[in-house]
Structure formats: C-alpha cells, structure tokens
Amino acid sequence: MMTINPIKPLKGSELVMEQLKAKISSGEYAPGTKLASVVDLAASFQVGRSTIREALSALKAIGLVEIRQGGGTYVSAELPAETAGSDGSSLFASAQSIRELLEVRKVLETGCASLAARNRTEDDLRSIGEELALMEASLHDESKGEEADVRFHLKLAAATHNSLLIPMMESLSERLHDSMRESRKLWFYGERAEARRLLREHSDIYEAIAERDERRAFEAMRTHLQKVENVLRQAISEFDRSGA
Template identity: 40%
Template sequence: MKAIPQFKVRKTYDEVADYLKEQIMNGTYKPGDRLPSLRELSELLGVGQSTIREAVSSLKTMGLVTIRHGEGTFVTRFDPEEIMSGFEQIQPVTKQDILSLLEARKIIETGIARLAAERRSKEKLKNIEEALKEMEQAVAKEELGDKADLKFHYEIARASHNPVLEFIMQSISETMGKALKASREKMFQTKGYPEQLLAEHRNIFEAIAGKNPKKAEEAMLNHLLGVERELFD
C-alpha cells in the first residue's frame, strides 16, 4: 500500500469514505485489490476503527467494495460500459423523448465542459480542435458534419478525465445523433444556421482552451439551448 498521510484531526466516516473512494478511482487501489484491515486503516488515517467500519460500509453501498467475511474488503470490478448497457437501448421517438434527452445533456454536458476546462491536457485539447476543424470543413462543403459534431462533444468528455462521464456522453451522443439526423437536415436548411452552430462550438472550444470553467459551462448551455429552440420553437 502506498504511504498515506495521517489525518491531523479526527475525521467523520463520510470524509474517510471520500478519501478511500478517491484512492479507488485514481487507481491506488485497483479492482480486485484487498484494502488494508480496519486496524491498519485506523492507524494510517488516525481515526477509530468504528469510523473506518462506517466508511467501508458506505463504500459497499456505493458498490465500490465487496466485503468477504473472513477474507477482507476488496475493490469491486467496476465497468462503466456495463452501467450504460441498458441506456444504449433507448430509442427516442416522441418529442418528449427528445426533450428528455436534451434536458439530460444540459445537466451532464455543462458539467463535462467545466471539468474539461479545468483538467484538459494539451493532447486532449488538440483532439477537440481537430473535431472542430472537421466541422469547419463540413460547413465549407455544405455537409451536415454530424460525425464531426458527435466527435467534438465526445472529445470534450474525454478531456474531463472521468471515464464514467465519457461513457455516458458516448451513449447520449450516439442516441441523439440517430434520433435527430432528419431534424438536423431540416435545421441546416435554415440560412445561417450551420455557421451559427459552428460559432457556438468554437466558443466552447475557446473557453476550454483558455481554461475558463465558467465560460465553458455557459458556452455549452447556450449551445444546447440553441439546439432546443431550433428544434421546437
């Protein structure tokens, strides 16, 4: 086990749970690994064993660990694809279905954009920029550019460095892409709309490039609200 600094003050079980959760999510404890015993964690973190027990129970409720009596506590094998497998079967057909998906995107993608602005690496930013250039080329050729659009949003999710959000975004984007292809064709017949859409995506990119989480969040929300207005107003 890697060295863990001892807490200077007594922590509540939820704070200990958050700490252990972070250790699991960042790979310090990998799927299948056995966590140190209650006594070991108590000594390492400077809290009572009852606090550790409650924290581990909380992690079990989250599905992050499995407790095997007589053996110890083990990190659960976590697979984001499995979580999303049911969602991928959604086939939106009604106006309300599409509105529900747009609502989900407004909640999820604004947060993703914020995280991407905070965490993006030069490599991930380059991937987003490449998708934006593909969109620019599509507009110049008067093409739909739906694949480039999908790629743009997915690369932002990758830049957030959160695998769960990445899988969620992939599923939502693909579902929306299939559902809105006909609508996209209709929207692109509106004069100036392709250029407007491109400008909205450029604003998102520039906010992420500038590491401005607030502007990235606002730019993404403005874009998704625009899509909603264009579809249903």
C-alpha cells in the same frame, strides 16, 4: 359558437416549398430527378434566390431532396414513408422524441464542458480542435459535419478525465448521433441558418476550454444547447398550432 383559428400568412419560401413538395408528392418530380438550378427556379417563381434556397433547405430537412455541393438539387431517391405537410409536420413530430435526450445532454454536457476546461491536456485540446477544423471543412457536407459534431462532444467528455462521465457519454453515443442529426435538421429548418452559426457556437466552447475558463465553458455549452432547445420548442409549438 364556431371556433375560428387565425390564419398564419405564409412566407414566400413556404409557398415555393409547398409547390415543389406537391410536384414531388404527385410524382411529377420523380425520385432521383434533378431540379432546375437556383437561378432558374428563382426566375420561374419570380422570387429572390435566397427564397429558393430557404425552400430547398426546408425540403431537405424533411427528407424530400438532396443538395449536392456543386452538383445541384435532386429529389431524394427514397422518399419518407409519409410525406410531411408544408409545415414540416413529420420533422416537428421528431422534435418531441428528442426533447428528453436534449434535457439529459444539458445536464451532462454543461458539466463536461466545465470539467474539460479544468482537466484537459494539450493532447485533449488538439484532438477537440481537430474535430472543430473538420466541422469547418465540412460546412457544405452535412453528413461529415454531423459526424465531426458528435466526435467533438465525445472528445470533450473524454477531456474531463472523469471515469464516470466518459462511459455515460459513450453509452449515449448512438442516441447522441440521432439527436444531433435531428436537431441540426430542425435548426436549419426553424432558423434558416447556415452551418457557420453552429460552427461559431462550437468555437466558443472550444475557446473557453482552451483558456481553462470553467464558467465560460459551462455557459457556452448551455447557450448552445439552449438555442437548440428553443428551436425544438418553436417546432413543437408550430406543430401543435397547426392541429396536426
């Protein structure tokens, strides 16, 4: 008996993404080419601007375009070695490679958050707050936002004043940066979320530490990492269902 896989209807943004991706893959839109504005693309595809923005965010997540604040959207100067499928398969595959690191982060960082709430000094709090402010100031600059995100977590570990936890987190620094970069891409692709959502999660952690509320800090960090893990699991599930 022939096995029939159910067909998943595509959203408007996914249809737009497929068409733009095909033009990039075929060379019609060469590397470095500036795409039409969101307004013009919306008119061309006869869809809403939010649909175009979602499609462009997905293309950015798989490395096909660069979105420059106030400067428009450009085809990436260097395209991925293997162009991802319309489901973002290369991106979803990366979810598999960072899942174990995320599990380690959940063990270490929930404890770090709790200890930071207990042991932090005013200087620690001010230093962590600086990174939170930089994350807010970098809402439209993904690279700077990623860097501030990594420093936020490392400074939180430093605020534990635990001589074993601190070097453990520092030893994971490079992989932590890679994990955050990829999980942020998956977050934006899977959730179609704005950076403000991530900022709110970090603000919850910061406020709990500021109030020296150990349980709340633990739960805020666990909630934050659990949401990232949920996006990863969804990405892996969709990748598996696609048969890629």
